[in-house]
Amino acid sequence: MPDTPDTIELNAISHHFDTASERIELFKGLSCTIHADQTLAIVGPSGAGKSSLLAIAAGLEKPAGGTVRFIIHGADVDAQTMRANSGFIFQQFHLMPELDAIGNLALPLRLKGNRDASDIAALWLEKVGLKDRARHRPHQLSGGEQQRIAVARAFITAPRFVFADEPTGNLDIHTSQAVAELMCDCAQATGCGLVIVTHSRQLAQRAGASLILAAGRLEEAA
Numbered sequence: 114m115p116d117t118p119d120t121i122e123l124n125a126i127s128h129h130f131d132t133a134s135e136r137i138e139l140f141k142g143l144s145c146t147i148h149a150d151q152t153l154a155i156v157g158p159s160g161a162g163k164s165s166l167l168a169i170a171a172g173l174e175k176p177a178g179g180t181v182r183f184i185i186h187g188a189d190v191d192a193q194t195m196r197a198n199s200g201f202i203f204q205q206f207h208l209m210p211e212l213d214a215i216g217n218l219a220l221p222l223r224l225k226g227n228r229d230a231s232d233i234a235a236l237w238l239e240k241v242g243l244k245d246r247a248r249h250r251p252h253q254l255s256g257g258e259q260q261r262i263a264v265a266r267a268f269i270t271a272p273r274f275v276f277a278d279e280p281t282g283n284l285d286i287h288t289s290q291a292v293a294e295l296m297c298d299c300a301q302a303t304g305c306g307l308v309i310v311t312h313s314r315q316l317a318q319r320a321g322a323s324l325i326l327a328a329g330r331l332e333e334a335a
């Protein structure tokens with residue numbers, strides 16, 4: 114019997130934020146299922162709650178209502194295990210400024226106690242075309258180069274899902290295309306689910322499926 118695919122199930126979730134003066138309602142009763150064999154884009158207007166939905170799907174935040182089920186290697190797991198099986202890519206790259214390129218790549222492996230961290234990091238650096246930048250620190254790299262390292266860092270631990278929040282938001286069109294291609298190639302090569310929040314139509318079109326979050330509703334894009 115084939116393994117159950119790694120899956121995230123969002124069931125009737127709702128979320129809001131309370132501020133001193135008001136409650137910001139993001140969504141109510143949203144349901145969707147995300148599988149690790151797909152690339153999914155979440156699009157929609159600014160402030161609709163896309164980043165919040167991504168954080169809930171990744172197990173970083175608990176929804177105010179509803180349930181989230183994470184299934185990894187055929188078993189239900191908690192949010193902490195989900196996070197340990199996930200990689201993250203951000204708009205602002207978020208590399209460690211005091212570490213060089215190879216140090217940034219090796220870090221997630223070192224944190225998991227991997228003794229081959231440097232060798233694996235060197236292989237990934239070559240894979241993303243930055244072998245000659247191993248000893249450069251983030252401020253010595255362009256935005257596109259930093260994001261290539263951030264993409265490699267997200268995939269280097271062989272996660273089951275990678276979550277990317279506006280990964281091309283700080284890049285020009287040409288560099289965005291290269292980073293999008295790299296993310297999708299990495300996801301396909303490793304059989305990892307890729308969930309991308311984006312305002313970029315080009316990036317959304319590259320994904321296998323798109324969901325639109327608007328006015329508290331989640332709908333499949335045509």
Ligand SMILES: Nc1ncnc2c1ncn2[C@@H]1O[C@H](COP(=O)(O)OP(=O)(O)OP(=O)(O)O)[C@@H](O)[C@H]1O
Binds near residue numbers: 130
């Ligand atoms: N910690 C917080 N406290 C209060 N309000 C918040 C918090 N985080 C987000 N919000 C508000 O919730 C709403 C949704 O934010 P979110 O970042 O999820 O939207 P988004 O669709 O990703 O927006 P964008 O496309 O502009 O990044 C916004 O109005 C935002 O100001």
